Amino acid sequence: MSDKDEFAAKKKDLVNTPVDLYPPENPMLGPSPMMDSFRETLWHDGGFNVHTDADTSFRGNNNIDIPLEMGWNMAQFPADSGFIERAAKFSFFGCGEMMMNQQQSSLGVPDSTGLFLQDTQIPSGSKLDNGPLTDASKLVKERSINNVSEDSQSSGGNGHDDAKCGQTSSKGFSSKKRKRIGKDCEEEEDKKQKDEQSPTSNANKTNSEKQPSDSLKDGYIHMRARRGQATNSHSLAERVRREKISERMKFLQDLVPGCDKVTGKAVMLDEIINYVQSLQCQIEFLSMKLSAVNPVLDFNLESLLAKDALQSSAPTFPHNMSMLYPPVSYLSQTGFMQPNISSMSLLSGGLKRQETHGYESDHHNLVHMNHETGTAPDHEDTTADMKVEP
Amino acid sequence: MASADKLINTDVPEKDVFAFHFLQSLSNLRKQNPFDTPDQKNYRVRKIKKAAYVSMARAAGGSSRLWSRALLRRADKDDNKIVRFSRRKWKISSKRRRSNQRAPVVEEAAERLRNLVPGGGGMETSKLMEETAHYIKCLSMQVKVMQCLVDGLSPK
Structure with missing residues (x-):
């Protein structure tokens, strides 16, 4: 607290005239918010309540209708009382500095935003006790540069941080850009970086460049190393994606009959779609x-279910069904289905007989015929197309 | 290649499972609306077809697969209002639009495949292939089961 009092004294020396101008008894009469905030911090130093300080400063800022400032204020006074204390302190410094600035330059909106910019910057900084004066001087410089508009002011904070960070971030940006340039420029860039950077950072750089290509070599055998080194991460990801797709295409190729003879992804996909x-x-x-033979199914479905769920379905199916052929009257009702059924049973040949052992191959042969020859199955397909209502 | 085999897992349950689910859904269908007139044949066909797809999705593991999940969700939506059970336009994601610029021929074919596989609209192409493989397996299994039923019921 003693340090802060020292700074307060210094600030009072710097800006003692406004204190005399605006006595603290009537807070709402202050024409300028700078004055208000300055006086409020004085109140706070005198031991007044912190929350009333916040409230009055909020009201004072409402005088100059800038919504931006309201936002700053709300963010600036959290529930933590210690933080409020510090913030009030630094708003005092900022205010005093603002007074100096007011004497130098014209009082306006940019200055007020600059005040709150500074308020938020200082508590976030690591230096809290010895910092404010130097920081204030920095901000004076900044404001002299960025005094034009609010936007330039608010962006000035970022520029300040960047300047604090130094050259490393700028180097990072440039290296990111360099990666995107291409393989022709890359070697020259590497030479330049060797000249620029220290040997340790150069070694790091080369290591980071080598790592992805090595992992890719391990994962994909036919990947060309020279190309892999040259391309950026986007094309690498694209290659991985294409690898995945072709792998699954191979898997699909085994599933779809008649697809193994086809070369080319597009034709293969067409085959799969078909x-x-x-x-x-x-x-x-x-x-x-099934809807045609529906009624018969109705009677014995429960027994069929009970049997089918327990036993293996393939052998029990025909024997069960053979007992429940549809009556003749129903057949006459669905007479148009007759040729279809007969053609299907003809096509599927000994399906029922082979069901126990060779159903799978038989079915595949059927589908194969559908795809390849197209003579006998045409009948089935056309009837299906004719009958099927969308 | 071992990792790839682990990734592509298109195991399909036995034929009994498909038959069981299909017969169950058929019997449920029967209980719900006992058919009466042959005028409602189209309606019945649609119902049976939907039962076939839904039972297939259930037999394939319910919501464990993307396509079965999409199919069941669509069926649930259709249950509320009776509409025809047809393919729906899926919304075009930005990923697909981006990928269209890459390989036009393959992506154009994959686009058509997306319209065929339920729930394919939101899938990446490699995922689409995997789901298609599983879907094809299940479809062929379902076709087998239905073929069995039809053959057993058809007159000599």
């Missing part, structure tokens, strides 16, 4: 047929 469509059409067609 297969999926044909399967969906088959389901539609079969559901049509």
Whole structure:
């Protein structure tokens, strides 16, 4: 507290005239918010309540209708009383510095925003006790540069931070840009970096460049090293993605019959699409047929379910079904389905007989015929297309 | 390649599971609306087809797969209002639009595949391939089951 009092005394020496001008008894009469905040911090030093300080400063800022300042104020006074104390202190310094500035330059909106900019900057900084004076001087310089508009002021804070960070961040930016330039420029850039940077940072740089290419070499065998080194991360990700797609395409190729002879991704995809469509059409067609034989299914479904769930379905199916052929009257009702059914049973040949052992191969042969020859299955497909209502 | 095999897991349950689910959904269908007139044939066809797809999705593991999840969700949505069970336009994501610029031929074909596989609209291309593989397996299994039913019920 003694240090702060010292600074307060210094500040009082610097800006003692406004204190005399505006006595603290009537806070709402202050024409300028700078004055208000300055006086409030004096109140606070005299031992007044912190929260009333915050409230009065808020009211004082409402006098000059700038919403930006309200935002600063709200963020500036949190619930922490210690932080409020510090913030009030530094607003005092900022205010005093503002007074100096007021004498030098014209009082306006940019100055007021500069005040609150400084308020938020100082508590975030590491130096709290010995800092304010030097920081204030820095801000004076800054404001003399950025006095033009509010926007330049608010961006001045960022520029200040960047200046604090030094050259490392700028080097990082430039290296990021360099990576995007391309492989032609990269070698020259490397030479330049060798000249610029210290040997340790150069070693780090080369290590970071080597790592992704090495991992890619491990993951993908046919990746060309020279190309991999040259490309950026986007093209590397693109290559990984293409690898994944082709891998799954190979997997699909095994699934879809007649797809293994086809070369080229697009043709293969067409084949896959055709297969999926044909399967969906088959389901539609079969559901049509099932709806035709629906009523008979109604009677024995429960028993069928009970048997089917427990035993293996394939052998029990035909024997169960053979007992429940539809009556003749119903067949006459769905007479148009007859040729379809007969053609299907003809096509599927000994499906029922082979069901126990060779159903899978038989079915695949059927689909194969659908795709390859297109002579006999054409009948089925056309009937399906004719009957199927979308 | 071992990691790739681990990634692509398209194991499909046995045919019994598909048959069980399908027959169950058929019997549920029967309980809900006992058919009466042949005028409602189209309606019945649609119902059976939907039952086939939904039972297939259930047999394939419910919501464990993207396509089955999308199919079940769509079926639930359709249950509220009776509309035809057809493919829907899926919204075009920015990822797809970006990927369209990369390889036009393959992406154009993948686009058509996205319209076929339920829930394919939001998938990345490699994921789409994986889901398609599983979907094809399940579809063929379902076709087999239905074929069995039809063959068993069809007159000699």
